[in-house]
Amino acid sequence: MPMSPIEHDRRYGELDQVLRAYAGQPADDTEDGPSTALTAYLRHTWHTRPSALATAEQQLREYSRHPPGRLRLRLGEFYPVPDVGLPEQEIQDWLRVLADHIKRSVEAGEVPPPSVPLTHWEWHARFPEVAQFLGGWFSQDMPDEFDGHDAAVADYIATTDLQLTARLAGELHELLALNLDESGYALAWAELGMEVDPPVPYSPSGWLARAAEQLVDGGFRADYGTSRLDE
Incomplete structure (x- = not known):
């Protein structure tokens, strides 16, 4: 059966916030560095809700390890990752890269400095x-x-x-x-x-x-x- 709102937020709420930051932005994160979209998410979240970063890292990593099947997605039992312009077979690795960048940012205390918003999402979030x-x-x-x-x-x-x-x-x-x-x-x-x-x-x-x-x-x-x- 479809998820209730509270179940969605508990399991995917912060993952959803991360992916919303990619609206209109390329998912061009690499092992070497985060994309503009992820940098915008990190900057805003560090300065407003820093404790949410650990939740984002956990939800991204869990989804990358255990992606749902198509039937369960159609039944509404899992969060459907929006189209970010990547082939389906690359999504899991991409989510893992995002989780790694967030973990590194938290553990090293790497906080993006204050800046003019760089994306449509960041303008609205700020x-x-x-x-x-x-x-x-x-x-x-x-x-x-x-x-x-x-x-x-x-x-x-x-x-x-x-x-x-x-x-x-x-x-x-x-x-x-x-x-x-x-x-x-x-x-x-x-x-x-x-x-x-x-x-x-x-x-x-x-x-x-x-x-x-x-x-x-x-x-x-x-x-x-x-x-x-x-x-």
Whole structure:
């Protein structure tokens, strides 16, 4: 019978996260070095969920040693490895190579340094609320739904939980801290789901900074009360 969600996550949850990192990326890992996709997974996971790396290594290695048969895959009893562009007979060895790289990274403490995201997966993993904001409120239908960019931002603020609004503001400041050039920011917001141009006269980074200010202005303001000096 098909796996339950909890069984899937217990047996293949982190393996699935590793393989999702290969969306749109070549599976060109070798014994000598990891691919761009695996490096992106290692960087993000080291800096956010380092304990998950041991789980990833174990799940990858177990799957490489005991791949399921086609019948059990069709019955939904095992995780089906997505198409990564490799011949079926090479998948087991490739998974073992991934496990070896992750094990080496953990045992040697080899942490990829902070960097601009290198893959579509890494952009979304690092800036999930920005992706939700840009993809949900600034699709190509935005001009038909809102009277301009400010109206779209105002709708986001009005309809989104304050904690998520605060998270988005933080992610926007982190995105601006990458200190990219304008072509870099144009690429970033395209990767994150923005489908319309910034309003005149803003550049991509200028509009992101304005959106961050609007989120803060429209969000929570602490009530500091009256100090004794004011009495």
